[in-house]
Amino acid sequence: MYIYADNAATTKPSQTAIDAMVSCLKEVYGNPSSLHSAGQKAAEVLYQARVDVAQAIGADFNEIYFTSGGSEADNQAIRSAALTGARRGKKHLVSTKIEHHAVLHTLDKLENEGFEVTLLEVGPDGIVKVEDVEKAIRPDTALVTIMYANNEIGTIQPITEIAALCREKKVVFHTDAVQAVGHLPINVHDQQIDMLSLSGHKFHGPRGVGALYVRKGIPLRNLIEGGAQERGKRAGTENLPAIVGMAAALKEAVANMEENSKTVTALRDRLIKGLSHIDHSRLNGDPVKRLPGNVNFVFEGIEGESLLLLLDDKGIAASSGSACTSGSLDPSHVLLSIGLPHEVAHGSLRLSLDESMTEEDIDYIVNAVPEVVAYLRDISPVWEDLVKGDKDYVIQ
Amino acid sequence: MLYSEKVMDHFRNPRNLGKMEDASGIGEVGNAKCGDIMKLYLKIDDQGVITDVKFNTFGCGSAIASTSMATEMIKGKTVQEALELSNKAVVEALDGLPSHKLHCSVLAEEAVKAAVKDFYDRNGIPYDEKTLAASDMAEHAHDESGLL
Ligand SMILES: Cc1ncc(COP(=O)(O)O)c(C=O)c1O
DSSP states (O other), rough: OOOOOOOOTTTOHHHHHHHHHHHHHOOSOOOOSSSSHHHHHHHHHHHHHHHHHHHHTTOOOEEEEESSSSHHHHHHHHHHHHHHHTTTTEEEEETTTTTHHHHHHHHHEEETTTOEEEOOOOOTTTTTOOOHHHHHTTTTTEEEEEBOOOOTTOOOHHHHHHHHHHHHHTOEEEEEOOTTTTSSSOOOOTTOEEEEEEGGGTTTTTTSSSEEEEOOOOOOSSSSSSSTTTGTTTTSSSHHHHHHHHHHHHHHHHHTHHHHHHHHHHHHHHHHHHHHTTTTTEEEEEESSSTTEEEEEEETTOOHHHHHHHHHTTTTTOOOOHHHHHHSSSSSHHHHHHTTOOOHHHHHHEOOOOOOOOOHHHHHHHHHHHHHHHHHHHHOOOHHHHHHHHHHHHHH | OOOOOHHHHHHOOTTBOOOOOOOSEEEEEEETTTEEEEEEEEEOTSBBEEEEEEEESSSSSSHHHHHHHHHHHHTSHHHHHTTOOHHHHHHHTOOOOOOGGHHHHHHHHHHHHHHHHHHHHHHHHHHHHHHHOSSSSOOOOOOOOOOO
């Protein structure tokens, strides 16, 4: 029995993606920049992948720039918009406290470089308020960047409303949609999104490849200088097999989205229901406005890393926002942002599902988790204090 | 692998796990905010020999394994010998710990010292604070990798 429930970290490549990559490696070896027919064949394959990725999010093919992944797309979008803003005297950036580090650390760097950054709070439900975004926007705001869906607690942000607001205020809007693309219906033109980051390995494509969508008319600056690839905006000979694999996986994910979403949402809700029976536990993030595959719980009185290791022994692959799993002193910034105290945030468990899972898998998890939680509580001095009444439960 | 086989063995099959009703000394160290708490119970006879040890730990795999290893290393030893247990010896016995987990072994050493101190206090035995200070403070790592 091995249940892979860490699809938010990365997904297993689909057969379609693997086949596309292998055939590209074998047969499409030319450099897309070369004039000979091997090169031109590669250029054609690259073009088709661009069209496929564009179509999946409602963009035009010439609005797609391939990158080395979600992190690079986030870095380039944010740096580019910040620099463009700065040239016009706009040096204020707006984001949220629950972004991925690819966004937060880029903003930290820009702050050191003289930009002013406003990081909005989210509510206990893990969702940012549109009014708060509106209040934060100033005449000198160069960029609003807010993630489409959170990687830890799965909450879906009101992106359409925020994008409309930004369009009205004439502020560039970027969204890190790494967790959303291929899982939620997205149409960048209808939704008035200016820039969007996506990553191949979150929808059964390969790792180390992603894309940045930039609406026509929005200036884009380079992160990587060199050759004229990606219309001069991202140098480096294209990782064609990865790009092709990503495009194939995304096409497939979008074609099956409705069906997959139904299946996965039902599994998710079955899992949430099953785990809710554990006392002094809580679901993190909004129960409805969340990614189809995301389940995130905290269990009071235990620590997440030991929970993960014991679940792995039972054949369940999951993740946690505890400090010990991140190698840092603090538990996840996302869990702290939704108001969990440190000692409780250490006891978090993220299970992220995909459409290959079955109800039997879910029921196995629903049986295994309470056993492990009960064992760890039994050996936990923190739990002992709570049971004795020496300390009060945070989660009732 | 993050952990050695020794660490995983002590994590999966902790030695001397449990609580003790009639302990001669109890030490509790760490804090829940940082994510590890160790509670160590000692049974000490008239000769000053540690005849039994029990522990409970809230924390990661290396915290549980470090406490387990420390209990094994002091069981049957005299109190004086137990006070000589260093975090380094615990790490060596575990075939190493990742650098950002070294603080777990420091906590294990501190737990032993805290339990002995409690035993001394309960029995009005005088002691030199220095012998009860931790041998080496490993720093917590500050690397922030976060969730993917
Ligand atoms: C929300 C979010 N943004 C960015 C990234 C980074 O993407 P990549 O791993 O492709 O660099 C991830 C995942 O790793 C993510 O979940």
